[in-house]
Amino acid sequence: MFLEIESLTMQFGGIYALKEVSLAVEQGEIHGLIGPNGSGKTTTFNVVSGYYKPTSGSIRFEGAGITGLPAHKITAAGFARTFQNLRLFSSMTVLDNVLVGMGHHAKTGLWREILNPAAVRREESRFVGDAIHLLELFGIAGLADHPATGLSYGEQRRVEIARALATKPKILLLDEPAAGLNEVESDELRGTLKSIRDSGVTILLIEHDMKLVMGVCDVITVLDYGRKIAEGPCESVSGDPVVIEAYLGKEDEP
Amino acid sequence: MNSGIFIQTIIGGLGIGSLYALIALGYSMVYRSMGLVNFAQGSIYMVGTYFGIIWYAGIVVGLRVPYPVALLIGILLNAMLGVVLERIFRPLAKLDLMFMLLGTIGLGFVLNNLFVIIFGAEGFAVKSPLPDTPIIVLGIRVLPQMLLLIGGAAALMTALQIFLKRGKLGVAMRASAMDHDIASAMGIPVNRMNALTLAIGSALAAAAGILAAPIVYVNPAMGSAIGLKGFAAAILGGFGSIPGAIVGGLLFGVLEAVSSGYISSSYTRGIAFIIMVLVLMIKPTGIVGETTVEKV
Ligand SMILES: Nc1ncnc2c1ncn2[C@@H]1O[C@H](COP(=O)(O)OP(=O)(O)OP(=O)(O)O)[C@@H](O)[C@H]1O
Ligand SMILES: [Mg+2]
Numbered sequence: 155m156f157l158e159i160e161s162l163t164m165q166f167g168g169i170y171a172l173k174e175v176s177l178a179v180e181q182g183e184i185h186g187l188i189g190p191n192g193s194g195k196t197t198t199f200n201v202v203s204g205y206y207k208p209t210s211g212s213i214r215f216e217g218a219g220i221t222g223l224p225a226h227k228i229t230a231a232g233f234a235r236t237f238q239n240l241r242l243f244s245s246m247t248v249l250d251n252v253l254v255g256m257g258h259h260a261k262t263g264l265w266r267e268i269l270n271p272a273a274v275r276r277e278e279s280r281f282v283g284d285a286i287h288l289l290e291l292f293g294i295a296g297l298a299d300h301p302a303t304g305l306s307y308g309e310q311r312r313v314e315i316a317r318a319l320a321t322k323p324k325i326l327l328l329d330e331p332a333a334g335l336n337e338v339e340s341d342e343l344r345g346t347l348k349s350i351r352d353s354g355v356t357i358l359l360i361e362h363d364m365k366l367v368m369g370v371c372d373v374i375t376v377l378d379y380g381r382k383i384a385e386g387p388c389e390s391v392s393g394d395p396v397v398i399e400a401y402l403g404k405e406d407e408p
Numbered sequence: 409m410n411s412g413i414f415i416q417t418i419i420g421g422l423g424i425g426s427l428y429a430l431i432a433l434g435y436s437m438v439y440r441s442m443g444l445v446n447f448a449q450g451s452i453y454m455v456g457t458y459f460g461i462i463w464y465a466g467i468v469v470g471l472r473v474p475y476p477v478a479l480l481i482g483i484l485l486n487a488m489l490g491v492v493l494e495r496i497f498r499p500l501a502k503l504d505l506m507f508m509l510l511g512t513i514g515l516g517f518v519l520n521n522l523f524v525i526i527f528g529a530e531g532f533a534v535k536s537p538l539p540d541t542p543i544i545v546l547g548i549r550v551l552p553q554m555l556l557l558i559g560g561a562a563a564l565m566t567a568l569q570i571f572l573k574r575g576k577l578g579v580a581m582r583a584s585a586m587d588h589d590i591a592s593a594m595g596i597p598v599n600r601m602n603a604l605t606l607a608i609g610s611a612l613a614a615a616a617g618i619l620a621a622p623i624v625y626v627n628p629a630m631g632s633a634i635g636l637k638g639f640a641a642a643i644l645g646g647f648g649s650i651p652g653a654i655v656g657g658l659l660f661g662v663l664e665a666v667s668s669g670y671i672s673s674s675y676t677r678g679i680a681f682i683i684m685v686l687v688l689m690i691k692p693t694g695i696v697g698e699t700t701v702e703k704v
Contacts, residue, residue: 225589254583
């Protein structure tokens with residue numbers, strides 16, 4: 155199994171943000187993770203990507219245990235993620251944002267930078283080329299030298315996904331990438347997600363936009379109050395009375 | 409006072425200001441990177457001075473190396489100290505400002521006393537590797553060592569800017585300072601970046617101390633006043649800002665020199681601090697301060 159989460163529990167004080175959640179993601183799929191507000195979706199990402207140490211449970215990736223590793227090692231193992239509340243390096247340019255993501259593939263260390271600056275410069279110009287290429291794929295190469303702050307919401311979302319892909323992940327965790335996008339941008343996002351998947355990157359997608367979720371996901375897992383309440387292909391999940399109940403039970407839900 | 413003396417005063421101010429700027433950089437870089445106000449910076453400066461100067465002045469079993477070699481040794485040893493300090497500061501950086509102050513001030517005391525025990529409280533004067541006689545151009549008299557201090561500091565600060573702006577490691581360091589969470593999501597080992605930051609800050613402080621040693625007097629208490637002034641300079645420029653530390657340091661040095669030259673040297677300390685307070689009343693973020701840096 156590609157990514158295997160087993161009876162994951164995450165407790166904050168007295169609250170169970172996650173309770174014995176098991177989840178398996180297969181290579182090459184777009185796996186949706188949905189649920190009402192506060193159901194534990196972001197917490198799942200935070201635990202998997204190394205920000206929180208789980209209270210109990212285990213996470214295996216490509217057969218190796220990665221539970222409790224620090225975030226940068228999780229990234230090195232092949233994970234990339236975006237954040238629900240859009241976080242770019244605001245005082246950097248768009249290009250630099252993406253270059254930060256490429257950095258961890260560099261052989262650069264302080265010593266190499268001092269002893270062999272020519273090789274480091276060569277590597278850097280290759281990275282810049284790769285970064286521009288990535289920005290082209292997202293249609294934002296023209297913004298490369300703009301500071302990240304001045305961009306529209308949709309553009310910032312694209313930079314964030316491009317930056318995550320710059321780490322060359324095997325699996326991409328996206329936390330509500332469609333939030334704040336208009337209809338057109340959201341449709342474009344659907345195409346983008348599919349082409350990312352087709353390029354060989356598995357996707358775990360948290361999203362409230364059901365049209366998007368139903369349009370791209372191969373499998374969906376539904377959380378409610380930190381527990382898994384349903385899992386399966388789109389049709390079976392969307393018709394599941396337990397799921398409908400979970401959503402209808404809350405007033406402010408889409 | 410004639411214009412020759414005025415220029416001479418400004419050059420003297422820039423010299424001492426370079427010293428403040430290098431120390432202020434240590435404060436601001438570490439704050440930016442770890443959110444830690446490191447009040448041990450003055451002691452780190454003192455330790456770095458000893459780390460280099462003892463080999464030049466023949467303090468250790470009469471061993472003497474050329475000045476540039478001593479400078480390099482001091483910089484490297486102090487950079488290593490910086491890496492060790494990261495490990496000590498890591499838990500402190502998560503605590504309240506009060507605990508950071510206690511922890512870093514306490515560490516400063518420990519270092520100061522350790523050096524009193526090892527080298528004695530008595531200091532020593534260091535002979536400049538350059539001629540002791542002032543260079544006189546158009547009636548302006550400047551000590552060669554002062555020019556070396558200004559030039560050396562300028563070279564180091566330029567190198568730092570290039571490193572942070574151009575190098576991939578520099579970009580990683582900036583990213584790590586801006587947002588720990590995202591930086592680690594990008595595969596950047598944040599703790600190692602903090603260690604690198606402390607190493608660079610300590611290395612700059614060592615360079616400052618070794619370059620200034622022939623002008624100032626070397627003793628285990630040498631870091632107290634200068635550490636405080638470097639801190640004030642960092643605040644004057646905008647705490648956490650790298651250009652701010654440079655501008656603040658130079659300005660603080662020049663203000664101090666001019667006020668002592670024109671008013672009275674006994675007010676020297678006071679006047680520069682008063683101007684710092686005035687600037688902060690007008691612009692609380694400091695001269696080059698960014699409002700985005702809010703770590704404490
Ligand atoms: N660091 C934390 N400390 C305490 N409680 C937390 C923490 N992080 C999350 N929680 C709690 O865990 C529960 C799940 O939160 P989580 O952010 O995972 O929900 P979510 O499914 O992502 O919701 P949304 O759709 O609103 O983003 C919530 O009750 C939240 O308050
Ligand atoms: Mg969430």
